Amino acid sequence: MAGRAESLSKERIVQAAICILDADGEKALTFRALAADLATGAGAIYWHVADKSELLAAATDAVVAPAMANVKGDGPPREMIRRTALELFDAIDAHGWVGAHLFDRPEQAAMAQIWEGVGKQLQALGVSERRQFDCASTVVSYIVGVAGQNAANARRVTADRSAFLAAVATRWEQLDPTAYPFLHQMAAQLRDHDDREQYVNGLDLILAGIETVG
């Protein structure tokens, strides 16, 4: 849409930041690297963004907004919540750094969009007015909580999630079986499970609870 190497703008800076974050992680996002990519001086960036925290918040919003906008159309509320949650899961899976910056600032748009998207569907589900806040809070906490774990995973040097899970599973198997009997039983499943599938299973559990207590 926009031209190529146009003059600097917050939008161009944020897009360049997202490229660096996706390619090499949060450690690689420095003002010097960003300035080099944008063929400008490091100080120039400060004319458009206040500091690194604002830059990360803007990058996070720029990833979450289109993901939430993807949840269009109609459907049973339960299905819509599932779609919202999966859209976010995939967005954060593709941009692991996002999970760590969802709560950085009060004026951030990302959390507002997530809350609204979830809350709307809970109302459609028929959750009573006095329980909507607790229910929405629980679902949102779960969604962004898993996002945060994904983020921690993405921060790791070896971004290979299955390798990390395998290492944890091996660790669990090495623990004292009398002190950690449950973990010994779970180690194999931890190693082999599918994160995305398990994420939806957990969400369904919460929705079942909401419908039961409702």
Next chain:
Amino acid sequence: MAGRAESLSKERIVQAAICILDADGEKALTFRALAADLATGAGAIYWHVADKSELLAAATDAVVAPAMANVKGDGPPREMIRRTALELFDAIDAHGWVGAHLFDRPEQAAMAQIWEGVGKQLQALGVSERRQFDCASTVVSYIVGVAGQNAANARRVTADRSAFLAAVATRWEQLDPTAYPFLHQMAAQLRDHDDREQYVNGLDLILAGIETVG
């Protein structure tokens, strides 16, 4: 228990790190500040810990372990899970930086203790063997997810949580009411709610779901 200014040890270093983290947050934990507190050189610390990441992991374990050990005695499984969750909530509330470092390393003890504590009680609750993994994962994700949000809050300059919530609530009220009707309804509750109470309400919702689907 130990003497005062004994020779350096990993334990003493971790305790000093926890003091700094609690008092002034994660930004204040530098090897120079740590060395000054311990009356030694910055490089000396590296004899006992590999790097800053290991130091943070050890500090996290040192906070989580006693919290989990506090959950002693017997009781109905549901009550024991609640006690576990609240013990962790209070520990992370008192040491906000902990939430951000629960998943740093595969060999970390904290997550293993949380999984084992939750899983054991789910077994006692009668959750069928093939669903134990999903149920434990959901509960643990929720618990540490909320912990992560608390951590984000603790990272903020103004560590005053209610001030931050009030700022978010005001933001919600300023949003376009036709695009964000749900948030407009929720703003007042967001401003006034009790985090800890809502946390348990969410946990109860999940437990209700587990018992329903179970």
Next chain:
DNA sequence: ACCTGAACACCGTTCAAGT
């Protein structure tokens, strides 16, 4: 074996100076 502290290779951020 353990500690010291200067040195190295970075950061985010500022700011005088330019256009």
Next chain:
DNA sequence: ACCTGAACACCGTTCAAGT
């Protein structure tokens, strides 16, 4: 109004040198 790039005040980490 917007950009430049050197400078400032830091970091984590290393490592020769000490005891």
